Structure formats: structure tokens, C-alpha cells
Amino acid sequence: MSSMLKVYLFTLSVATLAACSSQGNGLHDDIGGRSETGRPALHAIYDNRLRELMSKMDVLVQDRFMTQPELDQERRKYAQGLADNAKNLQQTVDKIIGRMPALQLSGGEHQAFLALAQKLSEQSRLLQEQARLNHIDALDGIVRQINTTCISCHTLFRKLPNK
Amino acid sequence: MPLMAIGKTQGIGVSYFSCYSAVTARRKGESVSAKASLGNLLLAIVCLLFSPRLAASDEMLEMLKEMRSEIRALKSQSEQANAKIADLERQLEQQRRQNVQPVPTQPPAESKQAGAAPPPANAGTAGSKPVDKAAVTVGDVKGTFKIPGTDTSVGLGGHVKVDTLINSVSAGRDKLGDQQTVYSQIPVGSAAGEHSQISFIAKDTRLWLKSFTPNKLGDINTYVEFDFYGDPAVSTYSARLRHGYGSFGNLMAGQTWTTFLNTSAIADHIDTGNSAGSVFHLRQPMIRWTQPFTWRDVPMELQASLESPRTRVWVPGSIESLANTSTTNPNLDNYFISPNAERYPDLIARLNFNPAWGSISLAALGRQVRYTNAATGMEDGAWGGGISLAGRIDSVDLDNFRFMMHAGKGASRYISTANTFEDAAITADGHMELIQTYGGMISYQHWWGKQWRSSLTYGYAGANQPQWVPAILNRQVQSIHANLLWSPVSQAMMGVEYVFAERELLNGLRGDLYRVQFSMRYSF
Numbered sequence: 079m080s081s082m083l084k085v086y087l088f089t090l091s092v093a094t095l096a097a098c099s100s101q102g103n104g105l106h107d108d109i110g111g112r113s114e115t116g117r118p119a120l121h122a123i124y125d126n127r128l129r130e131l132m133s134k135m136d137v138l139v140q141d142r143f144m145t146q147p148e149l150d151q152e153r154r155k156y157a158q159g160l161a162d163n164a165k166n167l168q169q170t171v172d173k174i175i176g177r178m179p180a181l182q183l184s185g186g187e188h189q190a191f192l193a194l195a196q197k198l199s200e201q202s203r204l205l206q207e208q209a210r211l212n213h214i215d216a217l218d219g220i221v222r223q224i225n226t227t228c229i230s231c232h233t234l235f236r237k238l239p240n241k
Numbered sequence: 242m243p244l245m246a247i248g249k250t251q252g253i254g255v256s257y258f259s260c261y262s263a264v265t266a267r268r269k270g271e272s273v274s275a276k277a278s279l280g281n282l283l284l285a286i287v288c289l290l291f292s293p294r295l296a297a298s299d300e301m302l303e304m305l306k307e308m309r310s311e312i313r314a315l316k317s318q319s320e321q322a323n324a325k326i327a328d329l330e331r332q333l334e335q336q337r338r339q340n341v342q343p344v345p346t347q348p349p350a351e352s353k354q355a356g357a358a359p360p361p362a363n364a365g366t367a368g369s370k371p372v373d374k375a376a377v378t379v380g381d382v383k384g385t386f387k388i389p390g391t392d393t394s395v396g397l398g399g400h401v402k403v404d405t406l407i408n409s410v411s412a413g414r415d416k417l418g419d420q421q422t423v424y425s426q427i428p429v430g431s432a433a434g435e436h437s438q439i440s441f442i443a444k445d446t447r448l449w450l451k452s453f454t455p456n457k458l459g460d461i462n463t464y465v466e467f468d469f470y471g472d473p474a475v476s477t478y479s480a481r482l483r484h485g486y487g488s489f490g491n492l493m494a495g496q497t498w499t500t501f502l503n504t505s506a507i508a509d510h511i512d513t514g515n516s517a518g519s520v521f522h523l524r525q526p527m528i529r530w531t532q533p534f535t536w537r538d539v540p541m542e543l544q545a546s547l548e549s550p551r552t553r554v555w556v557p558g559s560i561e562s563l564a565n566t567s568t569t570n571p572n573l574d575n576y577f578i579s580p581n582a583e584r585y586p587d588l589i590a591r592l593n594f595n596p597a598w599g600s601i602s603l604a605a606l607g608r609q610v611r612y613t614n615a616a617t618g619m620e621d622g623a624w625g626g627g628i629s630l631a632g633r634i635d636s637v638d639l640d641n642f643r644f645m646m647h648a649g650k651g652a653s654r655y656i657s658t659a660n661t662f663e664d665a666a667i668t669a670d671g672h673m674e675l676i677q678t679y680g681g682m683i684s685y686q687h688w689w690g691k692q693w694r695s696s697l698t699y700g701y702a703g704a705n706q707p708q709w710v711p712a713i714l715n716r717q718v719q720s721i722h723a724n725l726l727w728s729p730v731s732q733a734m735m736g737v738e739y740v741f742a743e744r745e746l747l748n749g750l751r752g753d754l755y756r757v758q759f760s761m762r763y764s765f
Contacts, residue, residue, distance in 0.1 A: 214383040
């Protein structure tokens, strides 16, 4: 085996071990136990789609071939997708609020659930607005806030299946 | 004040003065509270009621007139204050919604003056406020700011990139092939260059400038980008224009990637030369129209362009001799002539299919390949062309496949890297024969996480050369690229890449290149 190949394989092995052991592999983290709760609800699907679009937008900065105006066009395309999904999410959350009587929550639970649902609805509306205005830098923060709201609600109200 | 003069000589006048002073004590001030003014008003009324000799005096009428005007002034002041409060509340609400952009603190009437020339030096009189300068605000696209007083957003950026290349064999003294993969410069045979050669370069450092101006007829974009590959010598850094173009709506003019190349399908490699089977990373002057449309709710685009022509032909020495060339030495990379005799631009059309899961394009090229020789009066030309199917398909998470497939005749300039194959060859009697080429590449990019990614690519390109051309010309080239790239933050990238590249001549001889490349890139 040539010395060149040996050098490369050694470097590659060390780097691969570092890659596989690194923390913060956000794409595969099991956040909030969502994957343990069975079939995902519609609002969870839209939330996943939001995070997927944000990830694709984030990696655009690594592209070395598209020109900056082309990258701006791609960001605008993803922002439009975020706006559309945020709208779907807001509509889904509004439906959830409409079905609250069926949940038969206690007084305190009712207030907490309503507050979280309204918060999620407002954050979705804000995401729509920022995406339509092409305020790219503001989008990541709002998506993270949406994720936090989802985790909060799931922590309080989602029942996990018995193992 | 006339009442003051009267009040000084008479006790009653003093009371008049007191009343009047109480009413007008703060009259000249800007900020008179409504409550204090009302108190003064009541006091004045009391003074009027209980001071003798007021009922019929001219002074009382005078005072009433002044009080009336005072009340009018207070009303106007109150309305202005309420309007100001309402405006501030609107701005606060807007600021809450935006959550990003700074809210202009000037009322709308004054903001129009902000971008104008500064007022003359004698414009400010005692008591007048200086004109505030407009704040620089965030632009309409990422990474830009607005030029004050205009709708134009401007951005500046680039990256610094350092490459360390360890080559199994050198392409030769001050050859570009030691700085990026140039398939025509892979050494072949015993005359190959230095073994285990190392190069350090920073030529892939780039600087760009962009602008965006919204317009109801079509947005106006401009873009200029440079790197430092202007000279092939390893230690010579010359700025080179990579992109320089402007667009007005769908019409673009300037230098940028050829329309024949789908940039979203380019494999993610730190080797600037990239894969053997790729469409050539060619940037050239052009005029291009892009027409977006949808088909079954899928965004699509049709692009048509006129691009700079450039013929590259092999000519026998009996017709035209080229300096520093050979028909027996395969390592000179100087076998083709560019006669600059084209009469038509290259015509390219591309259909882009942009579903949510990726990007697919089909491109077609038509071009005139023409050779003339003023000395001999020889002249011949032919129309050639090619097609290319390329794209990027998302798989799981951020992973994706990228591919390119192409075939053509007289389209070699658009294939692989520079000078790999010729567009045409000239026979001894001056007849032109177009060269048929074909090739492709397949790449898979895998994201280990948000910071780590790898790409593995195989590429191949070949040509059907006529038998009467020199046997040292290329029959085929192929390559394998594999890398591991790390971006701890979005603005930094470090990586290592392995390259295997090979070219085979018509006579069967082969030259292999093995390379390990380390790169570090910092963006701004």
C-alpha cells in the first residue's frame, strides 16, 4: 500500500472516530421523547418539516459553487416553505384548541394547555410573517422557540406507552 | 407688557400683574403641563372675579383675549402630544413584531430628509434642532445593509482558504496540476515529474460583492467575485474574475457559470479541479434569460443563453505549427490551437425541474467549431453540440446523491477539465472532424451530524478519437474523490480529501496521480 494511502487512511480513521463520537448530532437526537410516543400527530409532522427546512437552509452556507444571488434565491425558497408549513402548523394548532373540551382537562391543566397552544399558534404566525418578509436571520430563533414549546407541552401532557 | 407698567404704580395693578404673571409665567416654555395651565387659568378667573375695577376695563378684555389664545395653544399642544404618543405606540408594536430590525426614531416627515445632503452651516438658528442622520439598516437579503436613502442592499464577503496538497507525482514546474486536478497534466511515462511533491497554496481565497435592489419591473442583482488563480505559477497570486454579472428580473448578462452546468449537482470536494466526469466548471461571458413556471405545482425553469464561443482543435504540424508542442511527449499539455474564428455564440438551453426532493436539469448545447488559417487560406467549420442530464436527489436527512451524464460531438470544451479532449481535429487536407465525447459522475454526500460531512465520487470521461491523431492524445480519464469535512462553526471548515486520478492515452499508456489534500477555510 502506498505511503500516500497510508497517511490518508490514518488521518481519515482518526477524523471519522471524532465525527462519530462528537456530541450535538442534532439530526438524530431524540428530543422530548417524541419518537417514543407512537404515531406522530399532524402538528408534529409540520414541526419536523420546519426543522428539516431550517437544516437545509443552514447548510447552504457551506456551498462553494452557487453564487451569492443563487444562494439568496435558495434561502428565499426555503423561507417560503417555512412560511407555508408554519401556516399549516398554526391551523393545526387552532384545531387542537377547538378540541380541548374533549380532552376533559382539569381547571389548571386546561389553562396550561391553552396557554401553550396559544403560544405555539402565535409563534407559528410570527414565523410565517418573518419568513414572508425574508428575515432569514430571525427564522432559526423562532423555530427553536417552537421546538421548546412543543417539548414543554409534551412533557406536561403526553402519555408515554408502557414499556 | 403694558399691564406690568400699570401694575407697578397702583396696588390694584400689582394684583393685575400677579394674576397675569401667574397665567403667563410659563407661556414661553415648550412643555407646559395641562394641569398647571388649568390652575393658572382658574387663578386668573378668581383674580378677575375678586379684583376691583376689572368688569369694565380694557385690560380685562386684553387678558381674556390672551387667555383664549392660551387655551387654543394648550389644545393644540395636547393634540400634538397625543399624536406623538400614538405614533410611538405604533413603532413599539412594529419593533416587537420585527424583533430584528431597529425601529427608526424619526417621525415619517423627517425621515425623507435623512438621506439628503446635510443642511448648510448657517441653517441652524438659535433653538432649532440639528437634522438627524439616517441609521444604516439591515438589507433585504441575508448579509447586506441598505445604502441610506436608497432601496439598494449591499453585501461584501468571501473566504480565505489554504490548501496543502501532497502529490504522488508532480505535474511539472509551476503547473496548475499541482494545485488542483488537471487531467491533461497527469504525468505519463518515464518522463513524469518529481515524486511525493508538496504544494501550499491560498489561491482559492475569494472576495465577493453583491447588491440587490427591488423593483416592480424585476429585481436588480449584481455580483462580482474574485479568486487568485490568475497565474499558474505556484507562488504567483494574480486576481482573477470568477463572476461578474448583473440581472434585471429574468435577464442576466455578464460572466458566470455556463448554463450547461447544473451547479447544484457539483460534488462537494475541496479539490478545485473536481471529478473527471463532471461538466467542466466553466465560467464565461453570456446573456441569459430564465423563465420560471410551474408544472403540476412543481417549480420549473427554462433557461436560454448565448455564450462566449471558443474552439479548440488539434492541427497537424504540416498545416500549422505550435510552439512547445510534440507528437511524442504526452506531458506538455499544449496540443490544441484556439483559432478565435467563431462566427456564432454558443447556444445553450436548460430545463430545470425543482421538486421539494432535489433538482434535475436537462441541458442542450449547440455550437459552431471553426478553424481558419490566414497563411494557407484554409477554412472549415462544423456545427456540434451535446446534451447533459444532471441533478441532485435528497435521500435521508441532509444526505443526497449528485450526478451528471453527458454526451456530445464537438462539445469537448464543456467536458472534464481544460484541454482533456479537443473539440475537433483537422486532417492533413484541412478537413475538420468533430470529436465525440461522453462521460458522467456519481457522488454521494453523507452528513454524520450537523458539523461533519463526507462525499464519495467516481467520475469518468472518454472520447472517440480518430485513428490519424497522435497517439499521445487522451482516450479516457477517470477519478475517485473521498473526503471528510468538519465545520465546527458555520464560518469555518477543515477537511481532508483523497484523490485518485488517471488518464489513458490512445497508445494505451496510463498515468496515475494519488493525492492527499488538507484544506482550511474561513468565511466572512
